[in-house]
Amino acid sequence: MTREKTAPDLPVVGDGSGVAPGAEFYPEEVRLALRNRGMPLEALRYDITPVGMHYLLVHFDIPDVIADDWRLEVGGLVSRPLSLSLEELRKRPKVTLPVTMECAGNGRALMAPRPVSQPWHAEAIGTAEWAGTPLRGLLEDAGVKDDAIEILFTGLDRGVQGDVVQWYQRSLTVQEAMRSEVLLSYEMNGRPLEPQHGYPLRLLVPGWYGMTSVKWLAGIEAIAEPFEGYQMTGSYRYSQSLDELGEPVSLINVRALMVPPGIPDFMTRVRLVAAGTATISGRAWAGRLDVSRVDVSTDGGATWSKASLGDPVSPYAWRPWRFEWEAKPGRYTLCVRATDSEGNEQPLEQRWNAHGMGNNVCQRVEVLVE
Amino acid sequence: MTREKTAPDLPVVGDGSGVAPGAEFYPEEVRLALRNRGMPLEALRYDITPVGMHYLLVHFDIPDVIADDWRLEVGGLVSRPLSLSLEELRKRPKVTLPVTMECAGNGRALMAPRPVSQPWHAEAIGTAEWAGTPLRGLLEDAGVKDDAIEILFTGLDRGVQGDVVQWYQRSLTVQEAMRSEVLLSYEMNGRPLEPQHGYPLRLLVPGWYGMTSVKWLAGIEAIAEPFEGYQMTGSYRYSQSLDELGEPVSLINVRALMVPPGIPDFMTRVRLVAAGTATISGRAWAGRLDVSRVDVSTDGGATWSKASLGDPVSPYAWRPWRFEWEAKPGRYTLCVRATDSEGNEQPLEQRWNAHGMGNNVCQRVEVLVE
Numbered sequence: 001m002t003r004e005k006t007a008p009d010l011p012v013v014g015d016g017s018g019v020a021p022g023a024e025f026y027p028e029e030v031r032l033a034l035r036n037r038g039m040p041l042e043a044l045r046y047d048i049t050p051v052g053m054h055y056l057l058v059h060f061d062i063p064d065v066i067a068d069d070w071r072l073e074v075g076g077l078v079s080r081p082l083s084l085s086l087e088e089l090r091k092r093p094k095v096t097l098p099v100t101m102e103c104a105g106n107g108r109a110l111m112a113p114r115p116v117s118q119p120w121h122a123e124a125i126g127t128a129e130w131a132g133t134p135l136r137g138l139l140e141d142a143g144v145k146d147d148a149i150e151i152l153f154t155g156l157d158r159g160v161q162g163d164v165v166q167w168y169q170r171s172l173t174v175q176e177a178m179r180s181e182v183l184l185s186y187e188m189n190g191r192p193l194e195p196q197h198g199y200p201l202r203l204l205v206p207g208w209y210g211m212t213s214v215k216w217l218a219g220i221e222a223i224a225e226p227f228e229g230y231q232m233t234g235s236y237r238y239s240q241s242l243d244e245l246g247e248p249v250s251l252i253n254v255r256a257l258m259v260p261p262g263i264p265d266f267m268t269r270v271r272l273v274a275a276g277t278a279t280i281s282g283r284a285w286a287g288r289l290d291v292s293r294v295d296v297s298t299d300g301g302a303t304w305s306k307a308s309l310g311d312p313v314s315p316y317a318w319r320p321w322r323f324e325w326e327a328k329p330g331r332y333t334l335c336v337r338a339t340d341s342e343g344n345e346q347p348l349e350q351r352w353n354a355h356g357m358g359n360n361v362c363q364r365v366e367v368l369v370e
Numbered sequence: 371m372t373r374e375k376t377a378p379d380l381p382v383v384g385d386g387s388g389v390a391p392g393a394e395f396y397p398e399e400v401r402l403a404l405r406n407r408g409m410p411l412e413a414l415r416y417d418i419t420p421v422g423m424h425y426l427l428v429h430f431d432i433p434d435v436i437a438d439d440w441r442l443e444v445g446g447l448v449s450r451p452l453s454l455s456l457e458e459l460r461k462r463p464k465v466t467l468p469v470t471m472e473c474a475g476n477g478r479a480l481m482a483p484r485p486v487s488q489p490w491h492a493e494a495i496g497t498a499e500w501a502g503t504p505l506r507g508l509l510e511d512a513g514v515k516d517d518a519i520e521i522l523f524t525g526l527d528r529g530v531q532g533d534v535v536q537w538y539q540r541s542l543t544v545q546e547a548m549r550s551e552v553l554l555s556y557e558m559n560g561r562p563l564e565p566q567h568g569y570p571l572r573l574l575v576p577g578w579y580g581m582t583s584v585k586w587l588a589g590i591e592a593i594a595e596p597f598e599g600y601q602m603t604g605s606y607r608y609s610q611s612l613d614e615l616g617e618p619v620s621l622i623n624v625r626a627l628m629v630p631p632g633i634p635d636f637m638t639r640v641r642l643v644a645a646g647t648a649t650i651s652g653r654a655w656a657g658r659l660d661v662s663r664v665d666v667s668t669d670g671g672a673t674w675s676k677a678s679l680g681d682p683v684s685p686y687a688w689r690p691w692r693f694e695w696e697a698k699p700g701r702y703t704l705c706v707r708a709t710d711s712e713g714n715e716q717p718l719e720q721r722w723n724a725h726g727m728g729n730n731v732c733q734r735v736e737v738l739v740e
Contacts, residue, residue, distance in 0.1 A: 010635045024394035028637055030479070030489055033403040040405050040566070042431045050564045052422035053432075059636050061412045062423075109400070117637070119400055161636040194420045196410070265380045266429050266531040267398055267487070 018113025038123025060159030108356030388483025408493025430529030478726030
C-alpha cells in the first residue's frame with residue numbers, strides 16, 4: 001500500500017490551525033462550496049430526498065465512465081477473481097434500502113476554530129432509496145481467503161490531496177464488508193445513478209459516514225494488511241492536529257435537524273414566522289442506532305420540550321419528528337437535539353477536531369416572530 | 371404594483387460597494403453557496419446536463435407544492451380568465467426544447483470589487499431538455515386585451531429581499547411573452563420537474579438569463595403598466611451603484627467554458643496535466659444568437675488559436691468546441707473566449723456593475739504540465 005508519487009508543490013491554504021469563529025472564508029473554501037452541494041433543509045420534508053437535492057461531496061472530478069467499457073474487478077486474496085459487467089451485476093439478487101447518508105465533515109464550518117476544507121454547515125445529508133446487490137454474496141462467490149483482513153475499494157475519481165496523487169480509495173474490515181446491508185448500488189430512487197452519485201456503481205455502507213460509500217467503484221481487492229492510503233490516514237480522523245493520526249471516523253453520530261420555519265431573508269437567511277401556532281418539524285437519525293428522543297428548545301437551549309416522533313423510513317434512515325410551538329412576537333433561537341438508543345445525546349457545544357469531522361452539535365435557527 | 375410591507379430591520383451584509391479582489395468571503399456568501407448549486411465544469415462533457423448537476427438558484431425556500439391542490443390562474447386584462455390543473459396543461463400541445471440556462475449572476479465573484487450576493491464563479495449554467503406547452507397558445511385562449519403591455523408571472527416561493535416581503539415575481543412585455551419558444555414547462559430531461567426546479571410548472575424563456583424563468587409558477591396576469599416589483603427594479607439591473615436603477619438584465623451574453631483538463635488538487639483545484647497532446651474541450655453559447663467563433667489561449671491571453679466547433683444542441687442551447695494542445699512541462703494559464711454571430715466577443719477584463727450581473731469575462735484555468 002505504498003503511496004504514489006508526491007505531487008509538485010501546490011499552494012497551501014491556511015496553516016492547519018483553523019480560522020477564528022465568525023471570521024470570513026478563504027476563496028478556496030468558497031470554490032469547494034460551489035462544486036459540492038448540500039441539501040436545502042426544507043427538503044427534510046421528504047421521506048426520500050429527490051436525486052438533485054441529495055448532498056454531494058466529490059473529492060476530485062466526476063469521472064466520465066462509459067458503462068459498456070466498465071467492469072468491476074474483484075481480486076487480491078480471493079480464490080476466484082471476478083470481472084463483472086453492469087448487466088451481470090444487475091442479474092444478481094437485488095435489495096432496495098432507504099439509507100440516510102451524511103458527510104463526515106458535516107458541521108465543519110460550525111467548529112471553532114474552523115478547520116479549512118469544504119465548509120459544510122448542517123446540510124451535508126440526504127436519504128435515498130438505494131438499490132443494488134449485496135456485497136457479501138459477491139465476496140462469497142469470489143472466496144475471500146483466510147489471510148485477508150480488509151477489503152479495499154477503488155473508485156475511478158483521481159486527483160491530488162495532501163500532496164499525494166491518488167485514486168479515491170477506502171477500505172473496510174472483512175467483517176464490516178460482510179454485513180448484510182452493505183450494497184453494490186446501481187440505482188438511486190428507482191433510476192440508474194446519475195454520474196455525480198457514482199454511475200455506474202457505488203459502494204453503499206449504511207450507518208457509516210459517506211466517505212466509505214466509494215463512488216464510481218471499479219476495483220474490490222482483499223488484502224492482508226490494513227490499507228494506509230491518504231483517505232484512511234491523512235483524513236477522516238478524529239485528531240487534535242493534522243500531524244496526529246487520531247482515531248478513524250466511522251459510524252454516523254446522532255443528529256436532528258429542523259425545516260427552518262416561516263420565510264427566509266435572501267441574504268441573511270434569518271426567518272420570519274407569523275405569530276400563532278407554528279409546527280416545527282424535521283428528521284433525526286443515528287447511523288446504525290435508533291433515535292430514542294428528540295427535544296426542542298425555543299429559548300436558545302435554556303429549556304427543552306419533547307418532540308413527537310414518527311416511524312423511521314428504514315432501519316438505516318431518518319425518522320420524522322414534530323413540535324407545536326405557540327409563537328409570540330419576538331426574537332428566538334430555536335434548537336433541536338436528538339438522543340440515540342444508546343443514550344448518546346447531541347452536544348450543545350461542539351467538540352473540536354483538526355479535520356472538522358463528525359460534528360453533531362445541536363442546530364440553532366434564528367427566528368423573528370411578528 | 372405596490373410593494374408589500376417592509377420587513378423588520380435585518381442585518382445588512384457589506385456596504386454595497388463590493389469587496390476587494392482576492393479578499394475573503396462573508397459567512398452569508400458561503401451559506402448561499404451551500405444552498406445554491408453550480409454545475410461542476412466537467413459536466414460540460416454532456417449535451418444535456420443531468421438533472422442533479424444543472425445549476426440552481428433559489429431566492430427563498432423551495433416551496434412544498436402538492437400538484438393535486440395546485441392550479442395555474444391566468445387573469446388580469448384578459449377576455450377569458452383561465453384556471454388550469456397540471457393534467458389540463460399536459461393535454462395541451464407539447465414542445466420539447468434543449469435550452470442552455472445561465473444565472474444572471476454567473477461570474478459575480480470574479481468581479482473586482484466583488485458584489486456581495488451568491489458568489490458564483492463560472493458554474494451557474496446547465497442545459498436541460500425542457501418540455502411543456504407554449505405560453506402563446508394559452509395567452510391566445512385567454513385573449514390578452516389591447517391595453518395589456520406586460521405579462522406578470524408569480525411563483526410560490528416567498529421571502530424577504532431588499533427589505534421587501536414578496537412572492538417571487540417577474541414580468542415580460544406581451545411581445546416577448548408571445549414568442550414561440552416560451553414554454554410553460556412541466557418536464558426536465560423526460561421526467562416531471564424535481565421540486566427544486568419548479569415542480570409542478572415553471573416558465574421557461576430560452577435566451578434570457580434564468581431569473582426570467584419563474585419556478586413554481588402559479589399566476590399569470592396581463593397588466594397595463596410595467597411591473598416594478600423588487601426582482602425587476604431592486605435587482606437584475608446593470609447599474610454602477612445599488613441606488614441607481616440602470617438598465618434591465620435580459621438576454622444571455624456570449625460565453626465559452628472549458629472542461630478543466632487533467633486532474634485536480636482537492637483544495638486549490640489547480641490542475642495537473644500529463645505532457646503530450648491534450649484535448650481541451652468545452653461548450654459555448656450566446657442566448658438567442660449563434661456562436662460564430664471560439665478561441666483558446668495557452669499563454670494567459672497573449673496569443674489565441676481558433677478552436678473547432680461542433681453543432682449546437684438546439685437553437686437555444688450550447689455548442690461543443692475542441693482544441694488540441696501540445697502540452698510541454700511548465701505552468702500555464704489556459705483561456706477560452708467566444709464570439710457571437712453579431713460580433714460580440716467575451717471581454718478579457720471584466721466590466722463591473724453593482725449587482726454583479728452578466729459577467730462574461732473569459733475563463734482562465736491554471737494548469738501544471740509534468
